[in-house]
Amino acid sequence: MDREEFRRRAHELVDWMADYLEGVEAYPVRAQVAPGETKAKLPAGPPAKAEPFEEIFADFERDLLPGMTHWQHPSFFAYFPANSSPPSVLAEMLTATLAAQCMLWQTSPAASELEDRVLDWLVGMLGLPADFKGVIQDSATSATLAAILTAREQATDWQANEIGLAALGAKGTELVVYCSTEAHSSIEKGLKVAGLGRRNLRRIETGEDFAMRPEALAAAITEDRAAGRTPACLVASIGGTGTGAMDPLRPLGEICRREGLWLHVDAAWAGSALILPEERGLLDGIELADSFVFNPHKWLFTNFDCTAFFLRDVAALERTLALVPEYLKSPEGRAVTDYQNWSVPLGRRFRALKLWFVIRAYGVEGLRAMLRRHLTWARELHDQVAAAEDFEILSPLRLSLFSFRYHPAHGRAGGDLDEARLEALNTRLLECLNDSGKLYLTQNRVRGRYAIRFVVGQTSTQRRPVLAAWEIIQASARGLEP
Ligand SMILES: Cc1ncc(COP(=O)(O)O)c(C=O)c1O
Numbered sequence: 001m002d003r004e005e006f007r008r009r010a011h012e013l014v015d016w017m018a019d020y021l022e023g024v025e026a027y028p029v030r031a032q033v034a035p036g037e038t039k040a041k042l043p044a045g046p047p048a049k050a051e052p053f054e055e056i057f058a059d060f061e062r063d064l065l066p067g068m069t070h071w072q073h074p075s076f077f078a079y080f081p082a083n084s085s086p087p088s089v090l091a092e093m094l095t096a097t098l099a100a101q102c103m104l105w106q107t108s109p110a111a112s113e114l115e116d117r118v119l120d121w122l123v124g125m126l127g128l129p130a131d132f133k134g135v136i137q138d139s140a141t142s143a144t145l146a147a148i149l150t151a152r153e154q155a156t157d158w159q160a161n162e163i164g165l166a167a168l169g170a171k172g173t174e175l176v177v178y179c180s181t182e183a184h185s186s187i188e189k190g191l192k193v194a195g196l197g198r199r200n201l202r203r204i205e206t207g208e209d210f211a212m213r214p215e216a217l218a219a220a221i222t223e224d225r226a227a228g229r230t231p232a233c234l235v236a237s238i239g240g241t242g243t244g245a246m247d248p249l250r251p252l253g254e255i256c257r258r259e260g261l262w263l264h265v266d267a268a269w270a271g272s273a274l275i276l277p278e279e280r281g282l283l284d285g286i287e288l289a290d291s292f293v294f295n296p297h298k299w300l301f302t303n304f305d306c307t308a309f310f311l312r313d314v315a316a317l318e319r320t321l322a323l324v325p326e327y328l329k330s331p332e333g334r335a336v337t338d339y340q341n342w343s344v345p346l347g348r349r350f351r352a353l354k355l356w357f358v359i360r361a362y363g364v365e366g367l368r369a370m371l372r373r374h375l376t377w378a379r380e381l382h383d384q385v386a387a388a389e390d391f392e393i394l395s396p397l398r399l400s401l402f403s404f405r406y407h408p409a410h411g412r413a414g415g416d417l418d419e420a421r422l423e424a425l426n427t428r429l430l431e432c433l434n435d436s437g438k439l440y441l442t443q444n445r446v447r448g449r450y451a452i453r454f455v456v457g458q459t460s461t462q463r464r465p466v467l468a469a470w471e472i473i474q475a476s477a478r479g480l481e482p
Contacts, residue, residue, distance in 0.1 A: 001053065009053055017089065021072060021460070028437025029073045031066065038067035074461040075439040075469060080241070080269045081457040085301035087361035091354035092303050102348045104328065105336035112337055115352035118359065122308055125364055126274040126294070129287050132310040135342040136351045140268035141186040142344055143293040143309035144235065148177060148190040150291070150311075150320045151233035151262030158319060165195050174229040178202045178220060180212035180247060182240035184266060200229075210245035210395065212236065218255050233262040236289075238282055239270025242444040242453070244398025246270070246282055253288025265292040269457075271308075272299035273375075273399050276368055299374075299457045300367065302358050306351050309342075317342055370459075374400045377466040378456040384470055385454075390477070394451040395444075403444055403451035406477040417482060423450040425482055432476050439469045 001009070041063040071082050102111035119134030137143045152160050155175055156168055165173055175196050179187045181203045191201050202224070205216045221231045234256050236247040249265065256263040265286065271294020273279045286292065291311040296302040311317055322341035330338070340346045362370070378400035385404050386393050392407040405426045409416050417425065430443055430452055444451050456466055 005053065021086070024070055024073050024460070025075070027065075027070045027073065029070055029075050029440035030078075030434045030437065031069045032435070032437055033067045038063065069440070072458070072460060073440070074458055074465040076458045076461075077454050077456065077466075077469060078440040078442040080295075080298045080455055081459075082297055082304045083299060083301050083457055083459040084303045085358055085361075085459050087357040088301060088303045088354040091357035095350045095353050098350060100350050102350050103340035103346050104330055104338045105332055106330040106338075108350065109336075111350045111352060112339060114356055115339065116337060118352045118355050119308060119310070121359060122296075122355075123310065125359075126271065127277075127280050127283055127286075128292060128310055129289075129312065131312055132292065133312075133314045134308050134310040135339055136348075136355075137293075137307040137309045137343050138305045138345070139186075140184075140266065140293050140295050140307050141189060143291075143307050144186050144264060144266060145190040145193055146309065146317060146321065146342075146344060147235070147262065147264035147291045147293070147311075148187075148194045148196070148233060150317050151177070151264070152194055152196060153320045154262055154316060155230055155232035160195075161320065170228055171230055173197075174200070175232040176200050176202060176224045176229050177233045177235065178204055178217055178231070178261075179235040180204050180206050180210075180237060180240070180245060182206055182210050182212075182243055182245035183235060183237045184241045184268065187235045187266070196232075206245060210240065210243045212245075212247040212252065214248065214251035214255060217252060221255070221259050221261075231259055231261055233264060235264045235266055238265055238267035239273075239399065239401075241269070243395035243403065243446060244270065244401040246398065248285070249283065249289065250285025253285045257288055262291070263289045265289050267292060267294040268307075269295065269298045269401075270399055272296065273371055275300075275364060276371060276375075279399070296355055296358075299371070300355075300358065301362070301370070301459055302354050305349075306355060308355075314342065373463075374456045374461070377461070377463050378402070378454075380463070381454065381456070381466050381470055384467075388474070391474075394446040394449055400456040401453065403446055403453045405449070405451055406473075406480075408477075408482050419449065421482065425480060426450050426452060428480055429473075429477050432480070433473065436472070436476070438472055439465075 072084060100108045102108045105112040115136055122134060123132050152175060156171060159168055177191055188198050188201050191198050202220050204212050204220055207213050224231050234252060236249055236252050237245055253263055274283060293307060293309045295307050297304040297306040318341045339348060379397060382397040382402045385391050390408045390410060391404055392410055393402060393404050395403045406429050407422060430441060434440055441452055441454060444453050
């Protein structure tokens, strides 16, 4: 493809992109294809000769697009959103065009310094402690892994990296990490990858409100110490994936300080809402934390991938991850930040650019207004579901997330359905909703009970699709044979 054709095709694609976003409601939200259906349309081998762009693009539209789930559809209420926005997409186009590897300051000084500056902005926007420094990672999973690795090193006097866990004996093989029963699976994955063993993750019980009980944490730490194990790290959740659980940072942080545990806060989804001054109460005690992660790619209108990871003691992270072989040395040395030393992968895309575009294009006030609208619509919907006699809220509204189930004859003596039938009924309801292509929701288990989650957070959603979803849910549910 020569430069002229690139220019022409790029203009055509921008038109396609704008049309797509404008008309995205015409697509089924969740892809309506069977396993293997897309692959069957693709040739078994690559073409030997160059193919015209028209053909490649026609195949994209014909063969691939039907197999895509439309995350930017206003009726996407599943998982957590991966909410993009026009300024973010434009920045991604520039990032792709510059195609820079931003691993060292020298490999793109502007990328390093913009990352430094924009993450300092986020510290102020979220109300994080002023001495937190940030770095962009690809995912919250990677950031939490980096926190667990750093906690592992701190707990082993920086020896695990040197001689391996096995050589440390019990001090290396019996490190314990804590989180609540509501915490995300990325923590367990972190233990697996860090070589700590998933059995050394203690899932601490939660109270009525799904928040970790500090006294249960303290008891678990005491028990582990008595058994000769070494408590190393607590991962607290601000906005657990299933129920939006919010752990109380202050009492948990006090326990961590007393016991010498690294406190990492996973606010992957809910962190974005902390730009709202009225939600800052959730951060009470954050000054006791060692690290904090949130995903602007979930709810701050910035394309995946963009995870913001903050720490107080960056030197500890560097000591854990840094390696500078001859070919990565640069004359600036320690006078500059080489972000490759702050994350597991060496290579890094220019991800700060999209965040900078987004924050500037909307302004902090604009971003707050968008989030407040989501919160208002989620509240309105939640209250309608709560008021319906044949529906039951299983986890109450946390920011813009709640879960519910269809429960006909709820509480009616003689007519009530048992748990197994309720689960079967709601599984069918969810399938029926998602098969309709009109909206997309996902499931969770709340205290053992099958629940349907509802999250408002898609960039282009409005009050209308949110309330329309409720009409569709009721009609579909009441059309099912219990
Ligand atoms: C609370 C929480 N933590 C961590 C993650 C993992 O995020 P990522 O996909 O960025 O690794 C998620 C994903 O939904 C999450 O909800």
